[in-house]
Each structure stands twice: as structure tokens, then as C-alpha cells.
Amino acid sequence: xxxxxxxxxxxxxxxxxxxxxxxxxxxxxxxxxxxxxxxxxxxxxxxxxxxxxxxxxxxxxxxxxxxxxxxxxxxxxxxxxxxxxxxxxxxxxxxxxxxxxxxxxxxxxxxxxxxxxxxxxxxxxxxxxxxxxxxxxxxxxxxxxxxxxxxxxxxxxxxxxxxxxxxxxxxxxxxxxxxxxxxxxxxxxxxxxxxxxxxxxxxxxxxxxxxxxxxxxxxxx
Amino acid sequence: xxxxxxxxxxxxxxxxxxxxxxxxxxxxxxxxxxxxxxxxxxxxxxxxxxxxxxxxxxxxxxxxxxxxxxxxxxxxxxxxxxxxxxxxxxxxxxxxxxxxxxxxxxxxxxxxxxxxxxxxxxxxxxxxxxxxxxxxxxxxxxxxxxxxxxxxxxxxxxxxxxxxxxxxxxxxxxxxxxxxxxxxxxxxxxxxxxxxxxxxxxxxxxxxxxxxxxxxxxxxxxxxxxxxxxxxxxx
Numbered sequence: 235x236x237x238x239x240x241x242x243x244x245x246x247x248x249x250x251x252x253x254x255x256x257x258x259x260x261x262x263x264x265x266x267x268x269x270x271x272x273x274x275x276x277x278x279x280x281x282x283x284x285x286x287x288x289x290x291x292x293x294x295x296x297x298x299x300x301x302x303x304x305x306x307x308x309x310x311x312x313x314x315x316x317x318x319x320x321x322x323x324x325x326x327x328x329x330x331x332x333x334x335x336x337x338x339x340x341x342x343x344x345x346x347x348x349x350x351x352x353x354x355x356x357x358x359x360x361x362x363x364x365x366x367x368x369x370x371x372x373x374x375x376x377x378x379x380x381x382x383x384x385x386x387x388x389x390x391x392x393x394x395x396x397x398x399x400x401x402x403x404x405x406x407x408x409x410x411x412x413x414x415x416x417x418x419x420x421x422x423x424x425x426x427x428x429x430x431x432x433x434x435x436x437x438x439x440x441x442x443x444x445x446x447x448x449x450x451x452x453x454x455x
Numbered sequence: 456x457x458x459x460x461x462x463x464x465x466x467x468x469x470x471x472x473x474x475x476x477x478x479x480x481x482x483x484x485x486x487x488x489x490x491x492x493x494x495x496x497x498x499x500x501x502x503x504x505x506x507x508x509x510x511x512x513x514x515x516x517x518x519x520x521x522x523x524x525x526x527x528x529x530x531x532x533x534x535x536x537x538x539x540x541x542x543x544x545x546x547x548x549x550x551x552x553x554x555x556x557x558x559x560x561x562x563x564x565x566x567x568x569x570x571x572x573x574x575x576x577x578x579x580x581x582x583x584x585x586x587x588x589x590x591x592x593x594x595x596x597x598x599x600x601x602x603x604x605x606x607x608x609x610x611x612x613x614x615x616x617x618x619x620x621x622x623x624x625x626x627x628x629x630x631x632x633x634x635x636x637x638x639x640x641x642x643x644x645x646x647x648x649x650x651x652x653x654x655x656x657x658x659x660x661x662x663x664x665x666x667x668x669x670x671x672x673x674x675x676x677x678x679x680x681x682x683x684x685x686x687x688x689x690x
Contacts, residue, residue, distance in 0.1 A: 286561065286595065300553045302560060312549040325535040329523045336525060337509065370509070 241266035244280050244292040246273055248444050250343065250395030251303035252291040253434050257391050258307045260430035262314040304335055307391055320388045334374060334381060335392035341367045342396050350406040350445050351454055361407040368415040375417055379424065386428060390421075394431055397422040401438035402445045464489035465517040467503050469496065471675050473567075474526040475514040476624035476665050481530045481544060483661035484615060485537040527559055530620055542614040551603070555610065558599050559621040566592040567625065570640075573632055574676055575683055589640060596622065597646040604648070608655045615659060623656040624666075631672035 243259070243266055245252035259266055271280055271290050283292045283299035293300045293309065300309050311320040321328050345367060348360035371393065375381055381389035400411045400422070412419045425431045449455055466482065466489050468475030482489050494500055494513055506515045506522035516523040516532065523532050534544040546552050569592060572585030603610050603618070610618035629640045641650045656662055 295550075298550055300550070300557075302557055305553050305556045305560070308556070309549055309553045312552065325532055326518070326521055326523070328535065329528050329532040332528045332531070333523075333525055336528070 238297045242269060242294040244269050244271055244283065245290050246271050248436060248441060249290060253395035254303045254391050255291045255293055255306045256434045257430045258310040258320060260434065261318040262310060264314055304339060304392060320391060331388040334389045338393045346399055346403055349403050350449060357407055361409055364403060365414045368411060368418055372415040372417050375421055390425060394425045395435060398435045398438045398441050402442045405442060463519055465492055467492050467494060467515040468513045469494050471667055471672060472513055473624045473628055477526040477620050478514040478516055478529045479665045480620050480624060480662055481533040483665065485533055485540045487537055527621060530617060544617045544620065546616060554603055555618040558618055562622055573636065574680055593640060593646055593649065597649050600648045600652060619656060623662065626653050626657060627666040627672055630669045631676055634669060634673055635676060
């Protein structure tokens, strides 16, 4: 795998983590080769590029692999630094951006998973948790255009892929994101006006189909 | 603003916390004057709750009244603000930075839980599993060290870097667990590079001042173990 020039992304269509990398690459106008992985039959390249976690996304730049979506996004931001800065230049603002992207990482995906995996009281508890998470993020967004302020930034990239899962969360757990976090919904629409986001995010109905497939596979209903 | 004698720096922490140690080591390496505000074990101060309302955890760095939370984020912040003081903690090359970040996340997600898992494990079986995971993690870190250090004493090369701080802050607790459990986590036979690295790291003056004495940590661990056994673990 010595110095094969170019950029490749090992990914899976519905993965919000992979979508972060795709959006960042699109914002920067970077040309790359997209390789869809079959997660039930992982490629040699994936296993070789991410031997520790064996997970997507993996960005391979000139033959060198970078793993973990937020680390990939920072790498993209630092390497193609001539346009569309994703992280602010001020150290305090950068620390804030990292904190909130990390918050999204720690909270949203896992809680979202509980919404479609669990039933009854446990699901209710997860719903309460998700509403709290969304409201915390809503408070952080405030009246800003993006989490990054006027500039579409690191936290926006980190969180926006999960917006295509809102329909699934709402349908499985019976609540409305718009009711509990209207600013987040408006922000999501603004993000969708960006080509990078619009071209990357899947149709929420397709995501829901995928969730239903997972439920069947795991015997949940 | 770098190195300004007028800027006020406070660190909310606790002497035994390895996460707090990361922040203290970074501050010391950058020769930053700061006030260390010690939280009392088992309680959370008003200032902590106000400064870190989301997680209510230490460390919190407060710089000119602005709080920064999460130890790894704090270390990067310190590196970026006091940029002209001492060598950079983050490598210059973007790919090397990605490697440092990857392994720091690995340490937090895989190594640390298995390390403290040995203390919290409710059964001998669970304890053995944690021990195996901890040793396996260290083996991977040993390999990573070989590739990243390129023959130099630290992950950061000639000088202590971000990843050295991320892992090194746990050396005190590693020694405590070795003593309590009667086996080596860092073994000359299996992880010779990390053994040498740990010695170099602890020999550094500013680090030595922060890493607590093994005996004190062992004592604290026994107190904490008794608490875990008598009550459900809370965070």
C-alpha cells in the first residue's frame, strides 16, 4: 500500500460517521474515491487500514489511513486548509467546538439506538434522554445560523448527519423533534441548503427502512 | 495573550485524578502559573457545577473566567494558547496529529476502562477479563510507540507530546494497580519500549511533581474499592 496517490474513503451509505467525512470533503472540494463496504463481509483493505477497530469510515490519503470520524474531519480541515475552515481560529472557540462535537459523539448515536432497540419503559426513558439531548443542543445553537456562528463548522458537520435519523427516532419512539427542538429543525433545513449536505444525507425514509431491517435482523418488534 | 502574566488561570481538580494530571502536566510543561482548586472527594463545588453543567466533572480549566472541559480538549487548548512557551505538544504534521489523536481516544475508550475495570470488577472472572483487555491494550500501544516515536524517547519525539501526556498521566495508577494485584502491566519482556518511555516520562521534572505517590494511590484505591462493594457505582 506504499504511496498510492489520492484520496479514498471506506464507508457505508447510512453511517452518520461516514457522512461527516463526506460532507467535510465536499465542503473542501476534494476529489476522492468512495468505496462502499459490506459490513457483514469487510474488505481486506478495511481490515488492513483499521486493524484496531475494523470500522468505517477510514480515509486513506496517499496510502496512509486515518480512522475515527471526528479525527478524519480535523485532518481534512488541516490538510485542505485553503478553503471552508471548519474549526475556528480562536483557541477558546476551537475548544468549544471540540467539546460540542464530542458531546454529539457521546450522546446522540447511542441514545438514538436505544429508541429503536428498546420497548416500553426503557424506550420511554431513552425518549426522555433524547429530548434532553436535543434541547441541550438547541440551547447551544440559540439564534445562530449554525453551531459555528455564521460559518458552517465542526459541530455542524458532527451533528447534521443525525438529522436524517430524526424521522426514525420520531416514528419508533412517538415524539416530534420539531415540537421539542424547533430551532434544531430549522437549522437542519438551513444545512440542507448546502450542496455538501444535500448531496450526502440519505432520504430519512430510506434510513427508516434501514432501521426496520435492523429491527428484523435483531428480532426486535 | 500567550504567557501574559495578567491572565488568570484556575484548574478545578483532584490530586488523584489522572485526567486532572493531564491538564497539570500540560500547564507545567508550558510554565503556566495557575491556581489549583481542589474538589473534595464525594462532593462537587458550586464553581464546578457552574463551569461544567453538562458533565459536572473535573478537570475544568478556567482561563479569564472562561471554562474549558474534557481533559484532552484542555491539553490541546493549553498547547494552542501558550504556543510560544516551550515545545509544541501536538506534532507539526497533520497525519502525525491524527495518529496522536487516534491513540489518545483509544486510551480513553479502551485502555482506561479496562485499567479501572480491574478495581471495580465485581467478580474474579470480570477482573481477569479487564486485566486481559488492559494488557492487550498496552501491547497495541507498545507497537504504536515503536512506529510513532521513530526511535526517540517519547511519542512526541525528543520532547513530551500530546500522546505522552494522554497516557503518561495514568502511570501513577498503573504502578498502584501493579502493586495491588501483584503483576506487571508494563513488562520489560512484553512492553520494553513503554517501560523505557514510562521511566523517561516520570523522570521529567514537571511530570514528577504531578504524578502522585504509588502508596497514596494504593491507599485511596482500597477506600474506593470498599465503597464500590458496599454501594452501587455512581459517577
